[in-house]
Amino acid sequence: MEEYLNKSIKEIINQFPEIADSLNEYNIGCVPCGVGSCLLKDIVEIHNLLPEEEQELMARIAGVIYPDREVKIPEIKRKNEARPKEISYSPPMKKLVDEHTLIKRWVAMIPEVIKNLDVESEEGRQLVIDGIEFIRSYADKYHHAKEEEVLFKCFDEGLDIIKTMCEDHETGRAHVRAMLVALDKRDKKAVSEHLQAYQELLSEHIKKEDEILYPWMDRSFTITRVGELFAKFNEKDEEFGDVPKRCEGFINKLEGKIKLTEVVK
Amino acid sequence: MTELEGCPGAKMVDLRNEGDQEETTGKVTSQLKQWPIQLHLISPTAPYYERADVLLTADCVAYAMGGFHPEQLKGKSIAIACPKLDEGQDVYSAKIKSWLEDARINTLTVLIMQVPCCMGLLNLAQEAVQSSAVKVPIKAIIVSLQGEILSEQWAM
Numbered sequence: 471m472e473e474y475l476n477k478s479i480k481e482i483i484n485q486f487p488e489i490a491d492s493l494n495e496y497n498i499g500c501v502p503c504g505v506g507s508c509l510l511k512d513i514v515e516i517h518n519l520l521p522e523e524e525q526e527l528m529a530r531i532a533g534v535i536y537p538d539r540e541v542k543i544p545e546i547k548r549k550n551e552a553r554p555k556e557i558s559y560s561p562p563m564k565k566l567v568d569e570h571t572l573i574k575r576w577v578a579m580i581p582e583v584i585k586n587l588d589v590e591s592e593e594g595r596q597l598v599i600d601g602i603e604f605i606r607s608y609a610d611k612y613h614h615a616k617e618e619e620v621l622f623k624c625f626d627e628g629l630d631i632i633k634t635m636c637e638d639h640e641t642g643r644a645h646v647r648a649m650l651v652a653l654d655k656r657d658k659k660a661v662s663e664h665l666q667a668y669q670e671l672l673s674e675h676i677k678k679e680d681e682i683l684y685p686w687m688d689r690s691f692t693i694t695r696v697g698e699l700f701a702k703f704n705e706k707d708e709e710f711g712d713v714p715k716r717c718e719g720f721i722n723k724l725e726g727k728i729k730l731t732e733v734v735k
Numbered sequence: 736m737t738e739l740e741g742c743p744g745a746k747m748v749d750l751r752n753e754g755d756q757e758e759t760t761g762k763v764t765s766q767l768k769q770w771p772i773q774l775h776l777i778s779p780t781a782p783y784y785e786r787a788d789v790l791l792t793a794d795c796v797a798y799a800m801g802g803f804h805p806e807q808l809k810g811k812s813i814a815i816a817c818p819k820l821d822e823g824q825d826v827y828s829a830k831i832k833s834w835l836e837d838a839r840i841n842t843l844t845v846l847i848m849q850v851p852c853c854m855g856l857l858n859l860a861q862e863a864v865q866s867s868a869v870k871v872p873i874k875a876i877i878v879s880l881q882g883e884i885l886s887e888q889w890a891m
Contacts, residue, residue, distance in 0.1 A: 698841065
């Protein structure tokens, strides 16, 4: 069993597809993850399973890998004790979760934007450009900068979970670049495909951060680290001036416009 | 009925038979790195408050918690106060505000007893932080009469 603890979860799922069902039952969302390089032994700690849940899950996984014999389940060493599942964020992490709320409001409007996509008119293209501007200014520069330049630097950046999050950021940036190229070519199909891919990517990415990554990080922070992060995030806020307010204005305006379109229909 | 008989903060409780009587062996090192500590006496701009993680604790806590020094005080600068009995608490508000604005403290932990009157210290700290242009994370820890932590949460 020890050798499988040090294998990537994707490798294990590929070899034993039944294990995906067990992971899903324990709300471990590794199955659809595009990277899947986290090691099995790290997944238990990252997902904050209680010791008895860990034993049950490992026993089920061992049962799939070694169906014909009984296997001793090794105890996985943790840096931090498992704590109750109710999520309570420290103030700096709460700030990031609150920023996700505005990003989620934009992501929720993407299907409607795709439905009414018009790449031929100036007005139609401008709407997509404004959406891209929101992604670049708010989601990427303002929010992801806090993660990549401050938060992730508190951890070993070679950790698979951090690498996975950074890869998601890069994939998002690639979709944005592709949207702009497609928009320039008036390629409606490509614009809508990249918008949809961005929506799917961000929905999953935010869920992973809110429910798994941030609570895991919070469990490892000392109070000193919490204060330092809070101060550094405030410095970033000052650096960005009225960007968050302008971006919120865009979302409010777009929501109003979409609501109005629905009423007219 | 005496003046304090109806008050949970002053209600008589006999804890002599509570829990085990385990004795700690060996000397517990003091983690106090400053003087004075009473909130009326401290200067909020004393060097040990600058950029520090500050512990604002109700007077009774250190007597209730067996592990107060290693578990709570270690690594922090401190001030103590009693929200029920101390006078001149407007000075307390001003000093907490000065911790934020002048000493630029890193965090504020408010450690109080479970008795209702102790909540006044947390309210005082929260109001001071709200009225300040500078914000810091506040953690509220509530301790039982037996010295156990009943709750520990971010209050701001």
